[in-house]
Amino acid sequence: MLYFTRPIAKEYLKIGAQKTNVSEIIGHEGIVKKKILSHETGQIKIKGQIWTAVSEDGSVIEEKSEVVVARVEGVKVIVRPKSK
Numbered sequence: 001m002l003y004f005t006r007p008i009a010k011e012y013l014k015i016g017a018q019k020t021n022v023s024e025i026i027g028h029e030g031i032v033k034k035k036i037l038s039h040e041t042g043q044i045k046i047k048g049q050i051w052t053a054v055s056e057d058g059s060v061i062e063e064k065s066e067v068v069v070a071r072v073e074g075v076k077v078i079v080r081p082k083s084k
Contacts, residue, residue: 022072030045030046030051032044032065035063037060044079055078056070061079061081067081068082
């Protein structure tokens with residue numbers, strides 16, 4: 001009986017499923033809060049949240065600069081400077 005009811009219970013209770021909507025921030029603009037050095041992490045603020053960030057091309061991005069999120073890799077965002 002457990003064999004047949006487990007899939008129904010799993011779907012009903014949504015066990016093991018957690019939506020994060022992290023893909024929503026791709027393309028959004030953010031502000032650098034901690035300088036992003038060449039191939040080192042910094043911090044940016046997007047939609048009120050602080051994220052660890054790395055420059056897409058390895059360039060240095062100064063504090064208070066505007067950036068655009070190119071992609072998300074794990075818990076880091078890959079950013080590029082906002083073109084003017």
